[in-house]
Amino acid sequence: MSRVTVRRPILRLRDEALSRRVDVLAAEEPLEIRLDGRPLTVTMRTPGDDFDLAAGFLVSEGAVGSPGEIDSIRYCAGATQDGSNTYNVLDVRLGGGAVALVTSMERNFYTTSSCGVCGKASLDAVRTVARWPVDDDQLRLTAAVVATLPDRLRAAQRVFDRTGGLHAAGLFTAAGEPLCVREDVGRHNAVDKILGWALRDGRLPLRSTVLMVSGRASFELAQKAVMAGIPLLAAVSAPSSLAVELAADAGLTLIGFLRGGSMNVYTREDRLTFPL
Incomplete structure (x- = not known):
């Protein structure tokens, strides 16, 4: 299997003193996802939980919503001279009603911020494909609980501690x-790993749950929350306008700039009780 971390020698400067040491880096490798043997997409990711990543990506794209819609996921042999497996190519075999969506998925991914479609088209796509509405979710929680989530997320980041x-x-x-909790060089991959875990464990839709992410809240992350039936997304940094x-x-509750006891609640504040 591919490694989650890589060790590299470096020259370090600290307080005008030079030293040589070995640094631990987060691994980043490409993962090609195929559907029924046909190339679908390539994403740069941190190796680990690859099956969940592939399954979660398909949840985000609206292709699957239950474990029975995936027949199998397996690694394919990588293109190496000695014929060894790089563990960087996955083939997903779909079943049930998901098969009919493969062709349309190959034509266009509506979820990425770089896909070139306008904002309205992106919003309409999520509205059309989302299986589980979140606007009627009865989630209720205190702002005090929300305020603890960044520290709880950070405490669970085992690889971050090393890299x-x-x-x-x-x-x-x-x-x-x-x-x-999942980690990755891309926060969208970390979210997909969670969605894939939920799919393969039969937990979708993820009603009355909270998704906490490091960094900013992009359209793509909001879309992933909606597609999985998650009613609240919180981020430590800013959300995008879309x-x-x-x-x-x-009807998703969106919280940004969640740091310590402060936060900005952008939508559906009725799910929160105040004060801290």
Whole structure:
């Protein structure tokens, strides 16, 4: 299997003193996802939880929503001279009604911020494909619980402690208890790993849960929350304008700049009770 971290020699300067040491880096390698043997997409990711990553990506794209819609996921042999497996190519075999969506998925991915479609088209796509509405979710929690989530997420980042170079996403209960935490060089991959875990464990839709992410809240992350039936997304940094628009449209509670006891609640504040 590929390694999560890589060791590299470096020259270090600290307080005008030079030294040589070995640094631990977060691994980054390409993962090609195939559907029924046909190339679908390539993403740069940190190796680990690859099956969940592939399954979660398909959840985000609206292709699957239950474990029975995936027949199998397996590694394919990598293109190496000695014929060894690089563990960087996955083939997903779909079953049930998911098969009919493969062709349309190959034509266009509506979820990425670089896909070239306008904001309205992106919003309409999520509204059309989302299986589980979140606007009627009865999640209620205190702002005090929300305020604890960044520290709880950080405490679960095992690889970050060794490298300082990974994003994280965590799924929490309304009481702030962690259900699943994943790390990756891309925060969207970390979220997909959570969605894939939930799919393969038969937990979708993820009603009355909270998704906490490091960094900012992009349209893509808001879309992933909506597609999985998650009613609240919180981020330590700023949301994008389109993320806020999607959250308002879908009934998703969106929180940004969540740091210590401060936060900005952009949509559906009725799910929170104040003060801290």
